[in-house]
Amino acid sequence: MRPLTAHIDLDALRHNYLQARRYAPEARAMAVLKANAYGHGAIACAQALQDLAPAMAVACLEEGQALRARGIECPIVLLEGFFETDELDEVITGGYWSVLHTHWQVDALLMRLAHWPQHRMTVLVKCDSGMHRLGFAPDEVGDLCQRLQAHAGIEQTLLMTHFATADTPDSPLLTSQLETINALRRQLNLPGCFANSPATLSVPAARHDWVRPGVMLYGVNPLEPQHALHDEIEQVLRPVMTLESRIIAVRELQAGEPIGYGARHVTHRPTRVGVVACGYGDGYDRHAREGTPVLVEGQRAAIAGRVSMDMLTVDITELPEADIGSRVTLWGRDASGAVLSVSEVASWCDTIAYTLLTGILPRVPRCYHQNDDSREGV
Numbered sequence: 001m002r003p004l005t006a007h008i009d010l011d012a013l014r015h016n017y018l019q020a021r022r023y024a025p026e027a028r029a030m031a032v033l034k035a036n037a038y039g040h041g042a043i044a045c046a047q048a049l050q051d052l053a054p055a056m057a058v059a060c061l062e063e064g065q066a067l068r069a070r071g072i073e074c075p076i077v078l079l080e081g082f083f084e085t086d087e088l089d090e091v092i093t094g095g096y097w098s099v100l101h102t103h104w105q106v107d108a109l110l111m112r113l114a115h116w117p118q119h120r121m122t123v124l125v126k127c128d129s130g131m132h133r134l135g136f137a138p139d140e141v142g143d144l145c146q147r148l149q150a151h152a153g154i155e156q157t158l159l160m161t162h163f164a165t166a167d168t169p170d171s172p173l174l175t176s177q178l179e180t181i182n183a184l185r186r187q188l189n190l191p192g193c194f195a196n197s198p199a200t201l202s203v204p205a206a207r208h209d210w211v212r213p214g215v216m217l218y219g220v221n222p223l224e225p226q227h228a229l230h231d232e233i234e235q236v237l238r239p240v241m242t243l244e245s246r247i248i249a250v251r252e253l254q255a256g257e258p259i260g261y262g263a264r265h266v267t268h269r270p271t272r273v274g275v276v277a278c279g280y281g282d283g284y285d286r287h288a289r290e291g292t293p294v295l296v297e298g299q300r301a302a303i304a305g306r307v308s309m310d311m312l313t314v315d316i317t318e319l320p321e322a323d324i325g326s327r328v329t330l331w332g333r334d335a336s337g338a339v340l341s342v343s344e345v346a347s348w349c350d351t352i353a354y355t356l357l358t359g360i361l362p363r364v365p366r367c368y369h370q371n372d373d374s375r376e377g378v
Helices: 010-023 034-038 042-049 061-069 085-093 103-113 138-149 172-188 197-202 230-236 342-348 353-358
Strands: 005-009 056-058 076-078 096-100 121-126 154-160 192-195 241-253 271-276 293-296 299-303 312-315 327-333 366-370 374-377
Touching: 005 010, 010 042, 010 197, 010 366, 034 042, 034 353, 042 056, 042 061, 042 366, 056 061, 061 076, 061 085, 085 096, 085 103, 096 103, 103 121, 103 138, 121 138, 138 154, 138 172, 154 172, 172 192, 192 197, 271 327, 293 342, 327 342, 342 353
Parallel strands: 005 366, 056 076, 076 096, 096 121, 121 154, 154 192
Antiparallel strands: 005 241, 241 271, 241 327, 271 312, 293 299, 293 327, 299 312, 366 374
């Protein structure tokens, strides 16, 4: 069997969720499981959190249906709402909470609710407080909320927004967004759902009735390195995914020899090269630069040459004990206890941790770990 596996630590996932609750103790925390739980496997992650999270959030109805089919019963928030009126019967009757961010959604929902007088829904009205992606203008929100609250089919109306720069300290845009949305909250006297991961951890003024921890659940520090709380959060969160493979071949090369496609890397000394079973066909980023770190049996080594579809090559000259079969951690917590942050790897690929985690393809088996040695392969 090909040795590449994404190990998913469900105990770490639960730990990270509890950190969201610790940093925002007065709020309820909906666990964000969109994009297959950021590549970790939405069903297994939802099942691990179902006794902790009072609600879960996904991008769309199809993602919610997958959770319902596997027994997840708590409210499921549709973060982009619904896309077609044909979805509404299931949205209304299936225990979903819908975000509303356009006028046609409001009109369609209220019209359809008339066909289901025995059902009442919770909705989240999204205000564009300054990110300018989705949502109603602040001066539209009051009338819309009054209209929704007056409808017999609406059980609860929440006010929602999304922050563009909550990860950055002293951001004028964040200050402006907070002023806008908190003024609306006071004016309308509605429960608020404002804080994403960085705001949950570092912006007390954004923590109200609900918070929405997302990437932090998976052990990724959402704060920029210059943020005052960055180092604290780095110690608080635990990586959930460990992408692990093995060395499948070792090459002994003299100085001046090329490695890999395009001969990007040319050895400058006698070099031992470990060939690792992992490549862009698995979701590892092809743009990884020379020197991108990996752990070989817990020791740091560096990529040498371009990542190919099924393999990548690592300079193991300084690791004489490394050989065929040696364990390679591409990111996460190595069996030795050493940790290689997915964010550090992402920086070498000129991208962010989100893209690496969500990019791991179905070809890579996920192996779920819970309660130490308890394991289930999927």
